[in-house]
Amino acid sequence: MKYAIAGVALLMAATAQAGPYVFVEGGQASGDFDLNSFNEFNRSIEAAGGQAALSDDDQDTALGLGVGYAFTSHWAVEVSYLDLGEFSAQSDTSDTTSTGFNRQRHVKETLDVSGLNFSGIGRLPVTSSLSLEGLAGFAWLKQKGTGRAWGQTFDEAGDVVRTQYQRAHDDRNDWAPLLGVGVRYQLNDHWQAGLRYRRIFGAKADVLDEYDLDLFTAGVSYQF
Secondary structure (H helix, E strand, O other), rough: OHHHHHHHHHHHHHHOOOOOOEEEEEEEEEEEEEHHHHHHHHHHHOOOEEEEEEEEEEEEEEEEEEEEEEOOOOOOEEEEEEEEEEEEEEEEEEOOOOOOOOEEEEEEEEEEEEEEEEEEEEEEEEOOOOOEEHHHHHHEEEEEEEEEEEEEOOOOOOOEEEEEEEEEEEEEEEEEEEEEEEEEEEEOOOOOEEEEEEEEEEEEEOOEEEEEEEEEEEEEEEEE
């Protein structure tokens, strides 16, 4: 009898979870960027006897706001806006010109990423309050890219004989697949809390080239 009562309680919880909901989330986005062009440039400087260093900033705060609809306790769909932050890489080099002057150059590419997430969600109830999630879908990414190159050339006395500066903007939108997992806890009839990990695969930009993004978030949702 107690198993039947537990089954009825779980069924009632599942029924209560059907319907529309809104949610907010926040966490961290980490990028895995293709920096081959930077590495090749730095290697060419070092091969000629110069010095080169590469630094990158591949993490930023992520924020999201979205709506969803749960058809049952097992299936839902979501659409959300994601601000994934800003990422950058910079090359700093020092070498000698053919005239014997010292030359210092810097190249920096910056990418600001936001977009829309479209996901289908499968949920596996573990208890009447706790469920596991699997997510699959696509992200439409709005990418604002900036490239800057600047440097100076010094004569033997250390005086500046040449200064250079260039700046370019390259914006590009792209679709990329995503997969994820999560855990969700029913706080009461209307409120839920959850943790999620998602990975966006193979996004392409005109700066920093192709990349993947890992997204770790915590959030709350309200079901109507």
